[in-house]
Amino acid sequence: MRFISELVNNRTLLGLAYGPGVPPFIERNPGLLDYVELPFELLQHDPNAAEIQKQLPVILHCASMSVAGFVPPSESTLNAIAQHVERTRTPWIGEHLAFMSADPLERGAALHEPTTLTYTVCPQLSEEVLERVCQNLKELQMRFDAPLIVENSPQYFSIPGSTMSIVDFSIEVHKRCNVGILLDLTHFTISSINMGFDPIKELDRLPLERVVEIHLSGLDMQGDAAWDDHAGLADDSMFELAERVFVRAQPKALTFEYNWAPDLPDGVLIDQIARARKLTEHAQKL
């Protein structure tokens, strides 16, 4: 088994989000990557995915804690996450600043069964949710030996009852809670397109010195909106945003989320990784 602690820790590590093409890519390109980001939900569904840790260290990623929700995850879920934290020795747990479960809408036989989603949803951006996030993070953090960092959601539509922008919401979360940032620059760009704000200006308002990890992936313009697309590549604008982050901070890791595309050519991935390596090394020298 390989662990992050083995690696040199004064540079930004580069990794890929786990997908079916990742293990053979690592075999074909030894030494290119530092880690694989592995989803907790995949480990629950397919424990064999853990075998990747024989090739590279793992950072655990989660979409189960419903950090911005009002229905907590089950004890069994939290216990399972804790076990994976211990086994993988992940340096942190990336979780979404989103909700994944909610109270049922209708009365009936399933009255006490919450509605659980398979995808994270941007929460209402309000004081009520802010207070809940802080409470949830405080309780959740006590469960794990590794620190939680929270990932910004992509915003696809206005959430009813919101009283602030997603950027202001994020700023407030990090002002009130001692939690690191998993800055998904694709999600940030998606939100900027869909909600009509200037990504550069708003990026500069974030407490970037708290960024622990960066995510990059593609986005897909369809109809009149931008959508998350882990089968597409991060474009120049996202790399430019990453450069801006590195002017102010030294994130510990940068993950490419290309886990929907089974057939990305090696050359394309290698180029992307090389570009990120150059960006992070240049920033380190400054």
Add this chain to the structure above:
Amino acid sequence: MPRNSDKVGLSAPLVHSVLAAAMTDPSLLESWRHAPETLGRVGLRPDAIDLNRIWRFSGLVTKVRHNDVRLTFPLTFRLLDHADLSIALFAEYARVAAELRKTGVKSRDEKAHALYNFLEEWLDHRIRFHAFVWDLIRHEKTMNGLESTSAIPVDTAILGQTEGQKLSTKFTPVRASNLIVHDMGCNPVDLAEIVRTNIAVVRSLPYKKRLFAYCRTRDAAAIQVVEIDAITSVIIDLANGKRSITELATLVRQFGVAVDPRQLCKPVAQLVAKGMLYAS
């Protein structure tokens, strides 16, 4: 059920419940889209929420739930994304997918089969991009099917005549069991390569119906995709192992093509050489 509190604004638990319900019950979302005033029953004004954008988000979620099917049809998924079709397609498909999950349809093959069938009806085959999507998914499905079939060569004694040898008009060919003919708007092998390497070119590809036969080669070592003409397609269809070349010629004449049985011997021999027809 969460309620609005006395505070100004909509309660977050209520809003989250509404969004979660919309995501998990596509029928409910559809009913709200068609009659937005019914949102009032759950405490929301119709103008408080963009149901169409939520519907599209449900398409993204359904698409992600079909990431395994992307492994079966990688190029089709690529083309659907490039043609700005995937979000709307999966938003329409969300209801079907939810019903299938309730009936226990879970395996990748089952999901791929269901999506394929849905696409056949959903696509507007008069629209070029839609037509190319249909061509491509049929190409991928057929190639997947042939790749999973046996690569054991047929016994040469059964293969009968080889190319170059003359066939008699009494020869009774039978269609290779793994042979499939599709009508496509362009060479599907070229289309697949273009989608793989230079997808922007699809926009300028001409669309003209042609026939392509898919089967394993005579030695079963490879899969071949061969363009054929209409007469060849008719011969393949009629070759049931009971009709001689003479009888095939008679039937071909009924399609309005005047052909002497001796004229069919060479093309039939060529099809046998390719492994598309066998001696019965």
